[in-house]
Amino acid sequence: MRLAYLTIALGFLAGVFSYVRLGSIAIAIGMSVITLAHWESGKSGKIERYLALGIALALFTVAISLPRGL
Numbered sequence: 044m045r046l047a048y049l050t051i052a053l054g055f056l057a058g059v060f061s062y063v064r065l066g067s068i069a070i071a072i073g074m075s076v077i078t079l080a081h082w083e084s085g086k087s088g089k090i091e092r093y094l095a096l097g098i099a100l101a102l103f104t105v106a107i108s109l110p111r112g113l
Contacts, residue, residue, distance in 0.1 A: 047076040067106030074099040 054069025078095040 044077065044080060047073040047080070049073075050076070064106050064109045067102055067109070071099045071103035071106060074102070 050069050050073035054066040054071075054073060056066070057063075057069060058066030075096065078092060078099060082092050
């Protein structure tokens with residue numbers, strides 16, 4: 044979990060320094076890891092699980108489709 048939070052923080056910092064694609068991919072991966080970790084423990088409801096995973100997948104898809112200059 045600490046590695047996932049670190050990945051999100053590094054993704055945010057990458058986005059701040061204009062590495063938007065790398066930052067978005069890092070945030071999506073970190074968010075997916077956290078969502079899947081909470082999935083097993085049953086700490087959240089069904090909608091929250093699927094919504095968080097859907098947002099992470101959408102962010103990853105948008106990051107992949109960004110032009111190379113961003």
